[in-house]
Amino acid sequence: MVSTELYRLSACEIRDLLRSNTITVEEYAKSLLSRVSARDNTVKAWVYLSPEYVLEQARALDKTLKDNRGPLFGIAIGIKDIMNTKDMPTEYGSPIYKGNNPTFDSAAVGILRAAGALIFGKTTTTEFAAVQKGTKTANPHNPAHTPGGSSSGSAAAVADFQVTLSVGTQTAGSIVRPASFNGIYGMKPTWNSISPEGEKTFSIHNDTFGFFARTVKDLELFADIFSLQDDEMPRSVDLKESVFAVLNPTDILGEGSKAALGSAAQLLRDSGARVEMIDLPDIFAKIIDMHTEILAHDGRIAFYKEYRLAPEKLNSQLIEYVTNKHQLSRKNYVMYLEESSSLRPQMDRLLSGYTALIAPSTLDAAPQGLEYTGNPVCNSLWTALHVPVINIPGFQSSDMPVGVSLIAPRYHDRQLLKVCEKVGEVFTRNGGWTSKV
Amino acid sequence: MVSTELYRLSACEIRDLLRSNTITVEEYAKSLLSRVSARDNTVKAWVYLSPEYVLEQARALDKTLKDNRGPLFGIAIGIKDIMNTKDMPTEYGSPIYKGNNPTFDSAAVGILRAAGALIFGKTTTTEFAAVQKGTKTANPHNPAHTPGGSSSGSAAAVADFQVTLSVGTQTAGSIVRPASFNGIYGMKPTWNSISPEGEKTFSIHNDTFGFFARTVKDLELFADIFSLQDDEMPRSVDLKESVFAVLNPTDILGEGSKAALGSAAQLLRDSGARVEMIDLPDIFAKIIDMHTEILAHDGRIAFYKEYRLAPEKLNSQLIEYVTNKHQLSRKNYVMYLEESSSLRPQMDRLLSGYTALIAPSTLDAAPQGLEYTGNPVCNSLWTALHVPVINIPGFQSSDMPVGVSLIAPRYHDRQLLKVCEKVGEVFTRNGGWTSKV
Incomplete structure (x- = not known):
């Protein structure tokens, strides 16, 4: 054996x-x-x-x-x-x-x-x-x-x-x-x-x-x-009785991610689920910029020790955070914290109307070169909103894998995993990506 | 020398x-x-x-x-x-x-x-x-x-x-x-x-x-x-041009803290400052209970490792957090997080109307016995609101010291220190407490 x-x-x-x-x-x-x-x-x-x-x-x-x-x-x-x-x-x-x-x-x-x-x-x-x-x-x-x-x-x-x-x-x-x-x-x-x-x-x-x-x-x-526990016991999922929201592709997405979203929606429909193509309400658009600035403020605190110890060995971006090169104000920071916080329950409410939401995981398949790890713009929103996200693999573009994100309200991690069991099976079997390694 | x-x-x-x-x-x-x-x-x-x-x-x-x-x-x-x-x-x-x-x-x-x-x-x-x-x-x-x-x-x-x-x-x-x-x-x-x-x-x-x-x-x-920096350079403080808010003593305070607050207000008036005795708006009253429940939720996460490693060596209160003995819901938790967050700018606004606010630091002087470190109820509010607080010593009750809290809006730490220089001098010189150790 x-x-x-x-x-x-x-x-x-x-x-x-x-x-x-x-x-x-x-x-x-x-x-x-x-x-x-x-x-x-x-x-x-x-x-x-x-x-x-x-x-x-x-x-x-x-x-x-x-x-x-x-x-x-x-x-x-x-x-x-x-x-x-x-x-x-x-x-x-x-x-x-x-x-x-x-x-x-x-x-x-x-x-x-x-x-x-x-x-x-x-x-x-x-x-x-x-x-x-x-x-x-x-x-x-x-x-x-x-x-x-x-x-x-x-x-x-x-x-x-x-x-x-x-x-x-x-x-x-x-x-x-x-x-x-x-x-x-x-x-x-x-x-x-x-x-x-x-x-x-x-x-x-x-x-x-x-x-x-x-x-x-x-x-x-x-x-x-890790003892992840939702308030309620997760329910079993039947795709035929499920309603998914799928984000409409936007112009920033490459062909691979656009195609993955399209295939995801189609595969779910083929499995008997209802699929609503949606745009996120405008109120969520600004959280990506707020997130970027919150990171700069938090980095100012987080890397101060390293700046004191060995500034010559610290990435210039982190030095800019610590020295507050862009003269960001605490006034805006606390405003952004409050605004992010107030947007979280609103996203929870939006998500709770669906079995799960499907969004792009990346702009496209992995770019060439090892110098740059790629743009996180598809992810910052969900990170800032604190919601659980799972990347489901299964799609491809130019012989490289592309996934999509499955998203639920905060503290619905176990329920999201139940949904992911069913959805993942469909995507990985029919999405078109097979690992050759 | x-x-x-x-x-x-x-x-x-x-x-x-x-x-x-x-x-x-x-x-x-x-x-x-x-x-x-x-x-x-x-x-x-x-x-x-x-x-x-x-x-x-x-x-x-x-x-x-x-x-x-x-x-x-x-x-x-x-x-x-x-x-x-x-x-x-x-x-x-x-x-x-x-x-x-x-x-x-x-x-x-x-x-x-x-x-x-x-x-x-x-x-x-x-x-x-x-x-x-x-x-x-x-x-x-x-x-x-x-x-x-x-x-x-x-x-x-x-x-x-x-x-x-x-x-x-x-x-x-x-x-x-x-x-x-x-x-x-x-x-x-x-x-x-x-x-x-x-x-x-x-x-x-x-x-x-x-x-x-x-x-x-x-x-x-x-x-x-620690590189504490306000958005604006701190201004020098003249007590004669200052306006302090002092919290009205409530029934939960012991005689020592009541007297300290009263002396604090009087000493500031004697120094030429304007003093307004105020009550906190009711909206802030519930944050103490929310804070307690947020701690229980956070403790559930924070002590899970120790619970896995050695539950027999863990304080029973912390075990109750980890096992969620009181069946607290994540639903309330996220609601409290959002509500705490929305109260913070409101407190900042209230505080920004004064040179500083003065509140009790403790219910009274240190209680007898080493078993119990005393009630933190006078402090939880300020901790939860994330505002800077300085305990100023200088008062006494039954031969033991009692302080009062000096409070400013978030990220006004340096300005609060400027205020504290002047106020501390008045309280420690005239408040009636002298260390004998």
């Missing part, structure tokens, strides 16, 4: 094989490491990965008594290097933190480890997950293209089957964008439903912890581990 | 003596350590303090070249043990973190260290700065009384002259309350004007970093180091 391609399986599949003692954690880890070894020269998703330490952890896990095995027992997880890990360096994509060893876990990493996960390695991130200058990581589907960012390595490693699951953060579009570019699922839960403690802060109002997987069942595994 | 009582001087005084080479950091540190040695059995403000390491740091600082000496060169600072320090244990007042050694500094500690501060030791905190169960620390003015909390040790150590400055955090009333109980200045700046990164999180919406000192000039030193 032991396959040389264990690395291709989902977390739920691996979990079942481990539970039934069909495989050991060590065998599974070796399979992943063989994949890394074959592909790392091309994808370069890791900023820290010690095969010896992975195997050491795997063997230690194999020795765990049956009763002490957590719900994520043995499942390998890539950790965005913006999160503190007690046993691996944490460098936040910044030369200031070269060789930094926090010796204790971020809240989320601690929760994963307590659940029995195999903390596999640290994945690349743009500098402090705050800039759009790319990392060394390439898109596994075509290494001439960016994997997106800032959660570059986490998305690429999962897409490339080098690790089964990974975690990341989104402050503008840093989970949904790389998920779309890499053709995998990426979930940004409701803001502040998982503690960001022990992660580098950029915008306290927007930083959101989230995760990547290749199946919806695996996203649900994450949701269990 | 070297006095055996260097420990009694303010940070600005010590700074001048250090700059003029009148004293060395080592001499100053030895003076503080002698005070600690004489008083620690009574006050018990420290959870970690190594005299050897203090002297080692002091000697290293003394060797720093003149040009490399930062603006806080050699000034000793006590660090609330909720903040990570790279060279000292950080236990967050929790048995779960016994012996925890983060090996890197919180943002604020890093900024202080980069400014040349002498990181003196770690001060006691209630469990995760989240509960009102007291620590071992006693009130220096009468050890049968609580020093307040959660920043218990930071406030007591500064009041007792064991350290010159200290830092703390406030989520409900954890800076202003202990400052009032200990008869010192305590400042809670505008929320998110100083990064809380590397501090244990309780409520992401409310946790506020702040500081303690015995003079307003020393508070201003902190404001400089």
